[in-house]
Amino acid sequence: MSTPDRDAVRQEVRSWLDANWDPDASLIAWRNKLVDSGWGMPEWPEAWYGRGYPAELVRVVEQEFGQAGAVTGAKAGIRLLAAATLLEHGTDTHKRAWLRRIITGEDTWCQLFSEPGSGSDLAGATTRADLRGDEWIINGQKVWTTSAHHANWGLLLARTDWNAPKHKGLTFFVINMHQPGVVVQPLKQMNGHASFNEVFITDAVVPRENQVGQIGNGWAVAMTTLAHERRRADGLRSGSSDGDRRSYRRGRIHEEEDAENKTVLAPYTWYPQRAGRTDLALPQAVASGRIVDPVVRQELARLLAMSSAAEWTARRARAAQQAGKPQGPEGSLGKLVASHVARQAQKVHTLIAEGDSMLAGTDSPLQGIIAEILLSVPAVSIAGGTDEIQRNIIAERVLDMPKEPRFDEGPFRDIPRN
């Protein structure tokens, strides 16, 4: 199969949008059209609602959608991680059952990986799955589950063999979240938001056909999910933008999409603050007059230097990738650098706000944004892999330094755990 060129794709998507885009259509009907035409997820394979396009052509399609102000397939939340995992490891039955409703937005998903006893050491999961007839019976507790309160489906990592070594005894499932054995409770964070949930699973049922991949191969499947999560986080950090299509929104379909976003995007409102809001530092220093303080000037300059250099490092990685060069160290540093930037940003915001850093809500500078920054930054060096784990990854995979001696080999049931 030959790949069409950019101009041809631009023409094709443009004339398709001219003929089909209708702001007064219903959201679901429109997205079903996207599924059938392949324009919803052009990067997906042709056999599964896509067009098999490489990233550069996908960008062309996105640009044209942005230009037309047209609504795209549903993308927010965990759904695309679920889709990527199913596309790689799912059966045709799985793909038929779930992929369409992922794009239309009719289903939302969550990721049941972390547990109270296994955070960084994800493979130490102790949620159990036991086969009874044609059903898997699930028991255990998951945590940090974004969107679990509205998700229809969960990606579940559970232990099926306690005598195998820990990475070999896990199996991957898709679990129906709407069943009596699944109880979801919000988990309130130190910044007052409750973006995550605890999920208590008691004798919940997963039909055998909802097992993804082989028994005992769950770790490899979960790695696919996490690789996509990391890639997406890198995209967010390097500032890839959604286009400016949000400036022009009118018609029924936009109202429906706004309602959907209200639910799906709610957990993420504080994420920009978690990253430190470097963009607010200079305007705040100028507006408050604190820009005259030599210490503010020094620390602000440090922040701006670090944050620009971080962005240039990401662009260097992309340029090398586009030139087909092997990935250098610059590609693996983004997450750890983001922690440094966030911490420096909170330091600068504190230097600027001085005593008012003690205030919260509408009494805090910028109607609470500064307080939210100060109370959210501690999450950035933990979520999605702690700084400590990132340092291990850089040292072992990028610098090829030898691994630490391990104490968790042999049958899982003999390994010390929480």
Place this chain on the structure above:
Amino acid sequence: MSGTVTFAHTEEQALFRDSLRKFLDTTSPTTRVRQVMESESGFDAQLWKRMADELALPGIGIAEAEGGAGFGWTEVCIAMEEFGRTLCPSPFMASSVLSMAALASMAPKTGAALLSSIASGERHCALAAQELQGQWDFDAWQCTATQQGEGWRLDGVKHLVVDGAQAQTLLVVARQSDRRTLALFEVEADAEGLVRRPLKVIDSTRRLALVSLTGAAALLLGPAGEHHSGLERTLDLASIALANEMVGGMTRLFADTLAYTRLRVQFGRNIASFQAIKHRMAELLIQVELARSAAHYAASAADAGMDNLSYLASLAKSLASDAYLLAAQEAIQLHGGIGFTWDNDTHLWFKRAKSSEVFLGTPVWHRERMIRALEKSVEKSVEKSGERAGERSGERSGANA
């Protein structure tokens, strides 16, 4: 020289780097660096001639019309990175970076002959700008130039002049007595009233001198420009080149330290297998790569003709200063006791790191310069939006009338 900033070197630039690296690895191992740094001149004149004849290196950034290779500042910076990696002592910094930048920025026409003699490698020039007071705060500089017939006489003291004692020609920044503005002057090494005292330095691969001028004869090359724009540009280009040199040095320190942690065995394991070591190396890698990104970006911005070059140059210089010193400190720490010995090479780079940290302005000074540059651009945009607001209110009152 205008275009867009790039994030990857071209094939040609990569080839240039490879060939220069091979040349320097062969001709300038640390055993040789140690010999040269203890010699009287402080550099290897024969090797410098080979660099000119075989690689056209002295004029790499000088226009073809002036006999140079006609490449951009990016290529100058690639060369600097390789020099920083090997610490090969040469006139490149004094002649091909500092003097070349000053001539190109302040005397592009009158300096043509000097530029072409720098490009051929025949002439070793040194830039005498900084004084005993004030780092690169031009307003504090006191050295004066008094016109006498066709020529000028210079009086004053210049400090921390790279290769100031070895150069054949000094390019001196002095204040014209009649108009109080700064300009660039040419003073020959044998001028009467010129006294050059080599300074004792911590990094003997980079020689510095104190230069006293007492009625020394000089030729006027060109003015420093409105708001010292020519001097600012000289400092920008030099700081960017220095930042890239520092990146070369810290990269070498990082690689050597990583190799050492893999070799060294304590408590029955390679020390590279300890998390305490791995985490330090991961953190150091971040600082090195951030400094590299900033240094490369600034070099490319110089070639692209970006108008916030001072901001970018100071950003790159301040990041590189801190990262290089950190790399040097970590290198010694992770080598342990042997890293503190004279025979181990680590201290050669430590000394370069320490002197580069403050050369051309400390990181604190450069961070302050970043913020000043930002404030200027904020003022400009406020002025602009003020003008626009004025126009709008003018329109409105017109409509009301």
